[in-house]
Amino acid sequence: MDANRTCPICFEIPEQEIYQCAAGHIICSRCIVTLSICPQCRVAFEATKIRNRVLEEILDAEEFECPFKDGGCEYKCKRGDISKHAKSCDFNPGLVSLCEIIGYENCKYTLGSSSKSREEILAHFQTVHGCGMADYGDVKMLLDPEELNGDDAKLLRPVIISQQHETSDLFLLVGKINSPLGFISEICIQVWGNEEPVKPKYEATFSIVKRPSENNNGETYIGNSAVLKLDSLRLQWTLNVYTVEEAKYVLEATPINVPIPFLANCLTSRNTETILEVKIFPAVPSSNIAPTLNYYC
Ligand SMILES: [Zn+2]
Ligand SMILES: [Zn+2]
Ligand SMILES: [Zn+2]
Ligand SMILES: [Zn+2]
Numbered sequence: 001m002d003a004n005r006t007c008p009i010c011f012e013i014p015e016q017e018i019y020q021c022a023a024g025h026i027i028c029s030r031c032i033v034t035l036s037i038c039p040q041c042r043v044a045f046e047a048t049k050i051r052n053r054v055l056e057e058i059l060d061a062e063e064f065e066c067p068f069k070d071g072g073c074e075y076k077c078k079r080g081d082i083s084k085h086a087k088s089c090d091f092n093p094g095l096v097s098l099c100e101i102i103g104y105e106n107c108k109y110t111l112g113s114s115s116k117s118r119e120e121i122l123a124h125f126q127t128v129h130g131c132g133m134a135d136y137g138d139v140k141m142l143l144d145p146e147e148l149n150g151d152d153a154k155l156l157r158p159v160i161i162s163q164q165h166e167t168s169d170l171f172l173l174v175g176k177i178n179s180p181l182g183f184i185s186e187i188c189i190q191v192w193g194n195e196e197p198v199k200p201k202y203e204a205t206f207s208i209v210k211r212p213s214e215n216n217n218g219e220t221y222i223g224n225s226a227v228l229k230l231d232s233l234r235l236q237w238t239l240n241v242y243t244v245e246e247a248k249y250v251l252e253a254t255p256i257n258v259p260i261p262f263l264a265n266c267l268t269s270r271n272t273e274t275i276l277e278v279k280i281f282p283a284v285p286s287s288n289i290a291p292t293l294n295y296y297c
Contacts, residue, residue, distance in 0.1 A: 005059065007031055008039050013064055015080050020052045021045060068092055088116055096244045098191070102174045103155035104129060111191055111244045118192045121170060125160055125191075131172075133160045156184070160191075161280060167194045171202070171241060171280055183257035187250065188241045188280065201283040202241035206256055208277075241280060 007014055007028035014028035021027070021038035037044050059079050066073040067082065068091035077085055086092055090108045099107035109124055125131040156175035162168045170192035176185045188204040237256040 005055065009035070013059065013079050013082060014056075015082060018052045018056050018059075019045075019049045022050070026052055026055060066091070096248055098172075098189070098244055098247060099129070101248055102158065102172075103176065116192075118166065118170060121192050122160065122162075125158065125172065129158065131158050131160050133162060134173075154179070161188070161278065169193050169202075171204075173278060177260065178257075179260070181257070182260050184260055186256050186258060187247070188239070188278070189247045190241050190243055202280050203238055203283045204241050205279045205281075206237045206239075206258070206277070207279075208235040208258065240283070 004026070006012060007026065007030075009031035010028060012028065014026070017029040019027050019029065019032045021041060021043050023038065023041050023043055025038050025040040027035070027038070032045065032049060035045065062079070063076040064079055064082055066075040066077075066089055067086050068089050071091035071093065073089055073091040075085055075089065088110075089095075090097075090110050092110065094112070095110035096112040097108060098111045099109045107128065109128070111121065122133070126133065154177040156177065158175070159173045161171040161173055169190060172189045172191045174187050174189065177183075178185055186206060188202075190202060235258075237258070239256050242250050
């Protein structure tokens with residue numbers, strides 16, 4: 001990048017007003033407020049800042065490449081939009097390729113900056129990945145047919161958990177079937193929060209419970225021989241709801257692992273009595289938000 005067009009302090013193309021010292025060295029509007037002398041010739045900045053409108057106009061006429069061009073981004077934009085784009089650019093290494101991490105290997109969608117709106121995130125998971133949204137209703141977590149490719153760990157189609165109003169936090173429930181280990185691994189990730197940057201920490205409780213049913217004899221059949229008497233079981237797990245940034249590290253390390261037999265019918269039948277119930281609540285017991293989700297397996 002041409003040194004005469006980038007700010008000598010932040011090394012970026014100035015996105016707003018461009019100023020200069022008495023000797024003509026430029027500096028951007030963000031950096032000049034932090035300095036009293038020109039970083040290049042050390043002459044003091046005037047009390048009345050000198051604006052360089054000619055360079056502003058020259059740069060206004062141009063299009064600039066994304067800072068992550070080397071990573072593969074082909075986006076070009078006006079100088080005023082560079083950092084806005086970079087914040088949500090799918091090639092920004094500071095963002096988390098959540099879809100890839102959870103198992104959608106060909107999806108480059110990223111999260112981790114506050115620049116993506118709740119609507120956009122919802123639309124992505126609903127439209128691109130066919131995710132259901134659970135409020136307080138009945139939601140099924142079924143095997144995603146697209147993912148049935150013989151891998152050892154198969155992805156269950158994630159479910160978005162949120163209340164219906166526009167400011168409700170969004171959680172993504174991700175599950176994988178790990179056949180060799182005999183578990184279904186579940187993790188809950190907060191993908192959007194209303195209270196950024198101060199996010200409350202949440203916890204999620206997963207329980208396997210029995211759905212009341214009129215012709216329910218209390219037995220769940222697994223394969224053609226094993227029988228689980230769920231009446232006698234109270235299975236419950238609690239784990240942290242993770243941030244998008246944490247998801248990268250915890251997805252393989254610390255999910256809850258539900259033995260496959262307990263949820264086997266989730267995968268093959270829409271009409272059984274076992275429910276995986278998920279409750280999300282703030283880790284600090286100060287709020288009354290308690291979205292509840294029932295998986296009718
Ligand atoms: Zn600067
Ligand atoms: Zn100077
Ligand atoms: Zn980009
Ligand atoms: Zn995606």
